[in-house]
Every structure is written in C-alpha cells, then in structure tokens.
Amino acid sequence: MSSSTHDHHAGGGNQPIVGHLVSMSTLVWTTLALLFLTVLTVAVRYVDVGEFNIVIAIGIAVLKATLVALFFMHLWWDRPFNQIVFVACIAFVVLLIALTVIDTKQNAPLYYDGNPALVQEVLDAKAPKAPIAKQTGISSPG
Amino acid sequence: MISSLCGMFEGVVLLLAEAGSEPTPSNFWMPEGASKQAPFIDLSFYIINWINYFFFGLVTLVLVWFSFRYRQRSKHVEFSEGPVHNTTLEVTWTVIPTLILIGIFFMGFIGYLDLRTPPKDAFKINVTAQQWAWEFEYPNGAKSTSELVIPAGRPVQLVMRSKDVLHSLYIPDFRVKQDVVPGRYTYLWFESDVVTDPDDESDFFWLFCTEYCGDSHWNMNVHVRVFPDEDFEEWTKEQARWLDVIPEQDLYFMAGPKLYKRCVTCHSLDGIDGSGPSWGPRNGLPAIWDRVVKGEGEVSGGSKFIAGKNKLSDYIGDGKLYETPEAYIRESIYNPGALLVAGYGNQMPTFQGQLNDRAIDAVIGMMKNIDQFNADGSFKDQAMIEEAEARIAEAKAAAIESTPAEAPAGAVSE
Amino acid sequence: MTTIDTTPPGELAGAAPGAVTPPVDNYLTWSKGVASWAFTLDHKRIGVMYLLGVLTSFLVGGIFALIIRTELIAPGQTIIEPETYNIFFTLHGAVMVFLVIIPSIPGSLGNFVLPIMLGAKDVAFPRLNLFSFHLWIIGAIFTVLALLFGGFDTGWTFYTPYSTKTELGGVVPVIFGVFILGFSSIFTGLNFVVTVHKMRPKGMTWFRMPLFLWALYATALIQILATPVLAITLMLVGLERVFQIGIFDPAMGGDPVLFQHFFWFYSHPAVYIMILPAMGIISELITVHSHRHIFGYTFIAYSSVAIAIFSFLVWGHHMFTSGQSALMNTIFSAITFSVAIPSAIKVFNWLATLYKGSIALNTAMLYALGFIFLFTIGGLTGIYLGTLNVDIHLHDTYFVVAHFHYVMMGSALIAFIGGLHHWWPKMFGRMFDETLGRIAFVLVFVGFNVTFFTQFMLGSHGMPRRYYDYQPEFTIYHMISTVGSYIMAAGFFLTAFYLLHSLFFGRKAPANPWGGRSLEWQCTSPPPHDNFKTTPSVGDCYDFRAVHWSEEEQGYVVIRDDDPDTVSSAH
C-alpha cells in the first residue's frame, strides 16, 4: 500500500522536495469520520449488548487509531519499514498484555479475596492428575 | 510422538518413585536427596549434565585443537582460505540441538507436573511467612515456629501466605521451592521417607528463605524434621498445648527461651543492638525491664508519642498512658508502632494473634529475669529446668487424658 | 584496477600511504578543552567518554564485588554488617547491570566504530548521541545520590512489595536514575537503527555489513522495544512508594507478581542487550585474528535477529517459582529453549571459522577464545535453569549467580575487554604491551573460573543467593571463590595498568595492526575528525585476500584488485 516517497522528489515551488503531500480534503474527511466514530462510540455505550460493549468500544477505537495513523500520520504513503515499526510495536504490546492477563486470570482463585474453599477445590482438582498419585497410589497411605 | 515421549518419561517417573524411597547421599553436584521428588529432579539434572558435558567437551576440544593446529606460523599471515559456509553442516547443528532441547523440555515438564499436583489426601500444613520468621500451623491447631516437623512417608502439602513481603520456602534436600506471596495463597508439596531422629536435635534438613526479604533474609532458616507417625502425632499434640501445660511459675524459663527465638533476629541479649534494641543493658542504660520500670528508656516517635515527652517515664505509671510496665511491654508487642525507641523506625511486625496472654507473660517474665539467661537466650540454671520438666510431664499426662479434642489427632494417625 | 582504500586523512591527504606517524589531525587533537569534549558531537569522542564512564563504574562495581566476596570468605561476620551487605550486593548488581554492561559495548565501542564501519561521518543524530551520554551521566549521578539518601537494598531486581516498603531512602533516587539510564539506552539504540538503515554507503548491502553491526542493530531493536516498559514499571514502583497507589503492593490491593512480569519483560531481553553486541565483537575478533572469512555469515546474521525476537517471549523463566501459573511456566520454559538454538548456531560457526584459519593468539584473540569457552558454560547452565523441575531446585541459589556471571561477566564483559584490546590501537593510536596483556588474560580467565565455577556447586547444594551468612558446610566453596575473585581482580588491575601505560609510552599504532578488513581499519589510528574524506568503497568485509602486510607501515594495508562494486561475495 505504500508508494515510495521518491515520487515527489522533483517538487516545484508548491511541492515538498521530500515526503508526501496529503490533500486537505483527505484530512477533513478523516476528521469527520473520527468525529462520527466518537459520537457512535458514546452512543453505543447506552445500548446493552453485554460482553460486546467492550468489544465494540475497542473495535471503534482501533478503527479511529488506524485512521489517524494512516492519514494524519501519513503512514499510508510512508516507507514500509516505518509501517513495520508501528505494527511491530503494537504487536509487542499485545504480547505483553496477552501473556500477563492469562497468568493473572489463571491465578485469580488463589488471591485472598477469592474464596478459600474454592482455593482448596482448585488445588484438589489438580491432584488426580499427579502421575505418581495416579499410577502408584503411593501417596495415599492407609 | 509427543504422547509416547510423555509416556516414556512417566515410566521413568514411576520407576524412580519406586526406587526413590532410598535417600540419595550427597555427591559432587547434589546434596542429599530426601524426598520422593528428588530422584527425578536429580535424574533430570544428570541427563542435562551429560548432554552438556558432551557439548562442552566438544566445544572445548575443537576450540583448543583448532587454536593449536591452525595457529599462525609465519609472522605476518595475510590470508588463509577455508570453507565459508556449508549448509548441510549448518542445518545439522541447528536441528540436533533443537531435538535435544525438545526432549529436555518434556523431561522438565513432566517432573514439574508432578511437583505442581499435590495428591488429594496430602497432609496439609499452613505456613505463614513474615520478616523474618516462619510459622507452621497444623490441622489440630498446633503451631511451630522453630522447626517444621512433618510425618514420614506421607505427602505433605504446605499452603503458604505471607504477611509482608515476598519470601520463598526452599528445602534443598527435598528439591522443592515456592515463593510465598502476600495477597495470595501458594502451595507446595513433597513426601519424605527419610526419618530424622526425634531425639536428636542435630538431625534435620535445612529450610531456607530464598526470596530476598530484607535485613535478616539470610537468617530466615529453620530446621525440617521428619518424624515417624507416632512421634509426629505426639509432637503435634504437644505443640498444640505446650504453653498450657507449663505451670505459671515455670513459664518464663520454660517458654521464654522458645518464644525468644522469634525475637532473636532483631533483639539481642548482649547489649549489641540489631534491627531492634537489645534486651540487655544498652547504651549505658540498664537491661530492658529496668529501663521500662525506671522509665529511663528514650522514645522518639510512634502513634502515641507526644512531642517533647522523650522519656519512657512520661508514659508509664499511675494515670499515665500505661498504668504498669507490663501494659507497656504488651502494647509494644501487639502494637509496636505505638511508641518507638529512639533510633528505631517502625520495623517490628505485630505479634497480635500470635502470642496469647500466657506467651506474653512468659516473655515479660524472661525480661524481668534477664540476668538468669545466657547471651543466646538459653536459661542458665539447668537444675530448675529439670525440676520444671518433671512437673510438666505430669501436667501433660493429665491434660491428654482429659482433652476432648481428639478429632484432629485421630486424623494424624489415620 | 587497483584501489587503495587507505584513506589519507585531512592534512596528510597527499602523503605517501606508508607514513608511520599518525596524522597530526586526529579526533583526539582536533580541538582542545574540557568543553570541546563535554559538548562534542563527534561519535568517537562520545564513545571514548562512555568508555571512561563505563570503566570507572566497572571499577566501582568491582570493588563492591570484592567486599562481598571478602565478607563471604568465612561464615560469621567478616567485615561488614548484614544491612551493609545488602546495600552492597544491590549496588554491585545495579551498577554492573545498568551502568556497566548495558551501555558498555554499544555506548563505547559501538559508538566509536559503528559509523566508521559504515564509512559514515557520524551517527544519524549526533546531538541525540551526545544527549544520551549526558543522560547516562545524570543517571549515574542519581545512582550515587541514592547512596547519600541512605542507600537501597532491594536487589537489582527491585521486587515489590519489598522495594515499596524498605525504609532506606535511596530507592526513589535510584529508580529515577535507572529510568534516565533507560532513556539513554533507548536513544543510543534508536540512533544505531537509523544509522544502519539510512547511512550505509553505496555497495554495503545488508549482507555485506560487518556482523558487529548486525549485532548492534539487533540489540538496538531490543533497546527500543523493551526499555520503555522498564521505565514505566519503575515509575509505577516510585508512585507506589510515594502515593501507595495499590498497583503492586498487596497491602493496598496490588499484585506483586505483576511487577515481576513487567520487570522481566524488560530485563530478560536486557540480558540479550548485553550479550548480542558481545557476540558481534567475537565475530569480528575471530575473523580478524585468524585471518579468515567468517563461516556461515547469513546464519550468524539471522541468528542475532532471531535471538532479539525470541528474547521477548521467555521472560517468565525467571518466575518459575514466583507463583506464576503452571500454564505460563510451561509456555515460558518451552520458548526459553528456543533461544539456545541461535546461540548454538553462533558458537558452532565461530568454531568453524577457526578451522583452517591462521590464528594469531593476540590478547584480543585470547579474550575471544575465552569468550567461547565461558559462554558455552554460561549458556549451557542456562539450560538447567530453563528446565522446569530442575529450576525449582536451582532458582535463587548460587547456581543462578554463577550462571549469570558466566554469561554477563565471563561472556559479555570479557568480549567487551577483548574488543577494547582489539580497537585500542585504533582509538588511541598506541599499542599496548602484548605480553602483559596475555598474562592479565590468564589471571582473569583462571580467576574467573575459580570464582564462579565453585558457585555452581554451591548453588546445586542449596546455598541461597543474597545471603549474608551461611551454614558451615558451604565454607570451602566460598573460600575458593573468594580467592578466585582476588586473582581476577589482580588481572583487571594489571590490565588497567598496561592500558594506561600504553597511552603515554606505547608504540605508535599503525592504521591496521591486526589485519582487519572492515572499514575502520582503513582510516588512520586514531581516525581523523571526519573519519573519511570521501566515502570509501566497500567490498566483502570478511574477504581477507585484500589484506597485505606492509613493512613500511609496520601494519597491514587493504589493497583490492577488483572493482569494489562487482566483487562477488565469497558465499
């Protein structure tokens, strides 16, 4: 999707000698889209679709962010490597979020404000899987 | 393939579980292996060891051999020709380590599963860690702080929590370790057949704290002892009521030194200040009880501190904050932040809920008679101890007769 | 057509290439005065200032280490109190990691040779480069300030909630210092990425770059991607400490393990920030001192990038016992092993490079060979630690301490010292005493192994780390270890001595004393202010056929018989 900035090299008085010139109309349309999406996301808040509220909210935010990056930040016309930098950084954030969230979710029953009985259940539920316990029975004396 | 690998390893685990009832002695790499888990961990270690010996040997050999064989012969060599790449070779030494590593991973994984899955009927002991002491609480309410005693031949599960910062419970000879995290429960299980002599205090395994937790982290160690069922049962019963069976007049020297073990990390008896003021004479002042009675101690802060009143005597006495010196000491143990001795911050944890009135009496008694104790906290007069022991033995016998709370004890011997 | 790449600098433009005297106009003499250094934009001067800073910090960190070792020589109190001990090992770790090893190679050697290797006049952003050095200074000052505020005793890992609770006042200053050092590191990395991307000269394709540049490039990627997370994490610790915001402190509802996730998200990649440039240096040293084309260039180049990427996926292997869930433990253990593969590739390729080489056992080369030996031990012991059930036993014991000293000190730092010897003549235009150099190497090498190999045994027998005192059964190991550290210290002091000595009394260095092929050996020693008058032409930087000994120069010269742009890459 990127075209090299070289296209604009030989600019005249009104053209940059480097970089890409984005037309004002593109900018204005982007802005309008952003404002519309803002209104939309506020509106959706008042509609209850359960779990989907957050999905929609994030979805709209991602869309808006994409618009900003592509048009305001010229990423659409930019060097592929700059695009990669942007996407890769977001990927690493997602990585950090994913792994840490999985871990805390896994551990949630062990928190103090969890139910102690539940903690015991969690611990117990794991027990039958113990290779030694399962197959030799040595761990269950008398 | 993976499942057959798993199966293979499980087979090994089982074999070892059978073989593992014998303790492995300490050797060049590993300390004594005294738990059911130790053999497999050791085996994993040795397997990696041999793989590593091989690769290390290979690398070193090639390194030394090439450096010697191809050393520069003339003074100024300008160029030497050799292969610059060889895809087959390179792929080979990418793939072989990869396969080996996959194997190692599964080995570790299988062993880990075992470490993480306590048997359902494991004997459960609650562990509370705090700076810088361990407390073990048994199903019958018994508590122990100076040592962890476990029943031999039964899986034991520790359910752990921390009162302040991270700690980590580590028993090298059992090859188990788990951090103790404030705010959540963590657990750990092991099983040991290696009985330690109940009558020999020097027969034990070490339990270390391996997560850095402050000044006395290095000192947060206790002994682990593995008792046969009957001794274990007896021990827990005794622990549950050891304080109760000591007659009032013997408390300070029979219970005092034992309780003092929890204070010793911060409070010395020889006048050298640690994390807390010494109980002995310090800084030209008398020993602790006299300091309090005479009100000579200096205070400099705390929630009940009143600006300008820097002497203990401003706080202790009729109509003052503390009517008696005992009340002051008691508060200092339950609510250490109330009045702070000059030169010390609010470091001491509260012992509220851990020391009951009898325990407090014992500690205060010990303070009152501090000159009868050695610098390590032991009582000087052996004869008195013997006399008291006789009295306690009697009382104990009586108490066990009459106790109705047999249910947990029954659970122990089951 | 025969091209002589030796580019005569400024004044000597017309002089014969054989002139032994270094040019009057070099970057060292180019201008005078403290300000001309402190505010210089010249990457070489910045590199030299980094070098000075890093070595000073190394001395400081080393002295802390010696105090630690002396305290541990026997059970019981030897010289210091427990509180002091805790402060000292923390400072030792923090200084060595944040002030020494992370900035060492990129900051000093990288800054010095990267633009020259590219035939560029400077890094892309000279001002930013200077700024990042100034940040380093400020960060270092804060670390020292922390001492004045009462020190800090959290360990270099700042684990919460201890770090939010400890009474010592130095925590906030040092957190601030590390925050700043983080940005210093980020800006260096950013500069390098842009420089490598945009300032390669004509003819230098990606796969003609010296491998040191690949390594620095991969390192820079980690610096850019990982360091911000450390910065924010430390900021949160600071906030937790001052305002008790309840993120990490369980007393306010926080989760202390979360801190460890965030910390290691940076700090695991950070260990590759330390080792990758070191590996780059080794690729240079091995080839130059065995006069032999690198074996498997592409594999080595890609493995650097592979390590950089994998390094982000394994942070949880520091948390196997931390209360991390079993699922995450398994995932992290599995991925941990993947990092070993590119490392293995590198080790084997270096060995293959030695094959049929012509190996000059110069001091620098000794360090390179020592690196391979020590890194193999250090890396292989990482395998034990990556193995789930074995790590349960070894975590937070001296086994880990030994592992990371083998990789950080035995590998990264040794490579740094090796690189220092390699480029020393280039940097300062003087030759050091080779004999003393080899003696010092032997001292360091032997001392190092004596110090830290015993610690493997200590650790596997259960000696926990960060212990002020220990059980008597560990005494013998500790004693040996301490003696080893004295031997090692002797080696380093000797090194410091002969290097300083060479500055004033050393023989003048030729442009290319070792027979290097990459561009930095084609400008004079020390290089002129602008590195190259005209952008030099570039060939295969490991093609040693072009390197010839010149009696006149008392060094090597690079003479190419072929057109620079059509020279076929050797592979």
Next chain:
Amino acid sequence: MTAIDSKPEETPGMVDGQGHGHSDTPFQAHHFDTPQQQYESVKLGMWLFLGTEILFFGALFALYTILRANDPELFSYASQYLNTMLGGVNTAVLILSSLSMAAAVHFAQRGKRTLMLACLWLTLAGAAGFLVIKYFEYEHKIHVNLNWGPSFYYPVDQAEATAVGADGEVLTLAAENASAASAETALLATENAESLPTVAEARLAAAPASDAVSVAPAALGPGGLSAIKPEEKIAADRAAVGQVEYSDKPHLEDKALPVNTHRFFAIYYAMTGLHGIHVVVGMVMIGWLILRGMKGHFDHRYYAPVDLGGLYWHIVDLVWIFLFPLFYLIH
C-alpha cells in the same frame, strides 16, 4: 564548542573545509549526503521514538487490562465517577487539533507560512483547551477525594461530598455506613485477642473433619485483597502514624463500594496523567515550531520539524482515542 554542528538550521562546519557545504540546502547536516537521506533518517528516528512511546503507554494498557479483567465490576462501578461529557468534548478537541496539526504540515509542505502558523496556533489552542478541561475534571475529583492511594478514603467535608455522575446525576456519598466495617473490626479484634489455638479449635468444630483448617480464612491476611477493607487498613495506618483523628469514616461508603476502588483511580490518574504530561510536552514543542516558523525557518524544501512535531501530536491523540472508551465508556 568547536565540534561540528549538525543543527539543521545552521550552516554546518564549513570552517575548515571539511563540511560538504550544501549551499543550496543550508538545512542539511554535513554527515548526510542528500536532503532525501536526512529527511528519511529523521522520519525513521521519529517513528522509532513513537514506537517507544507506544510501548511506554502499552505497559500501562497492559496494567489496565489486567486490573479490569480481574475486577470488571469495580471498573463499571468506578467509571460512573468520570464525566463522559467532558471526556467526549476532550476527544473532539484532540481530534480537531489533530486536524489543524495535519493541516499545518500540509501548508508547511506547500511553503505557505502564514497558513501553517495559523494552524499551529490553532493546534496550540486545542492543546490548551484540552488541558483546561482536564484541569476541571481533576480539580473536582481531588476536591471530593476521588484520589489515588489511601487519600481516596480520607474524609471530606460533607457538603462537598458529592460527585457528578456520568449523566449529571448526583451521587450522594453517604457517610453513615460505617457499621458493617466496624463490626468486622470488632470481630477481628476479638479474634486476635483470643489465643489462637482456641480460634483454631473453634474453626475445627465448624469445619468438616477431613481438611479442616487446610486453608486459613483470609481474615488475617493483608488488607486490600483480604477481608480487611482498605479503609480499615488506612485507619490503622493513620492510627499508627498518628496524624489524623481516629473518627474518620470512609466518605465513599455507598454501601456497595467495592474493595480496592482506589485502584481504579490509581490507573486512571497514571494513564491520563502521563497522557497529560505528553500534551504539555506537545505544547512546548508546538510553541517552538511556531517560533521557528515565525523566523522563517521552514519552507517546502525543509519542513521536517513540523512533520515530526505532527507525528508526535498525532500519537498523543491516538493514545487518547483509547483512553476515552476505556475509562469513560464502561457500560
């Protein structure tokens, strides 16, 4: 300072004839060969820097996700104290200022200096407007102790102890409801005072015999996550430190105040605060661009600083685009 100066706007080190002396492109630093190379370098540099910004905020987003995933109710509860109206207006303000920034770049590229300056001024105004609104939000919250950390639970003057909810509805923060908490404290106190074996035995009696006491109840655990309510911990804290009277009651005790509500505000202040700092930095940067623009430093050949400033300003906008729904729009 004698070193070669690479400042774009100055003619670089010509003194000794070592510079290249790009006389037709005076902005070009001597170590670059072409303006194209210089432009692409600074642009890549800026993108990498933005990358670090993304990870910088990313860590906080990770934190946010974790907190919210573990405590969804807490977030929907606490979010009502944020003013959607103000947040929405601020979003629009930022979007519009982004437009003017992009326009400034556009005009800079075309060499239209006056228009460019006008747009920069507009952007600056937008930034200021954003901060003013933000100030009112913060000001109000701090007034009613919707704070980070322990001060969240400090008492406020009753008359002021109201917070305007999302929809303008006024939430009264009753202060009477201390009874539950104090009952619990009392319970704790008795539990502590009794000797523990007794407590253990009592528990034993209550629990089934098999794994009784296998997991201790949470009551004695630390605050925050435990049954001890944060306010108790805070009261105890203050009792220990001794600066405030003991009679404080948690002003936010509206019966359902979830444990750890202060954490929502901690992350709220951390994220919006860091964003706010970025806005301030952005303002300084725009001001600097205006100054240089007025001196005539930019034209169609050289406008990189405006371009980079624009990128920075857009990333500030981009972060807010996420902050807004994540904090203000929780259903």
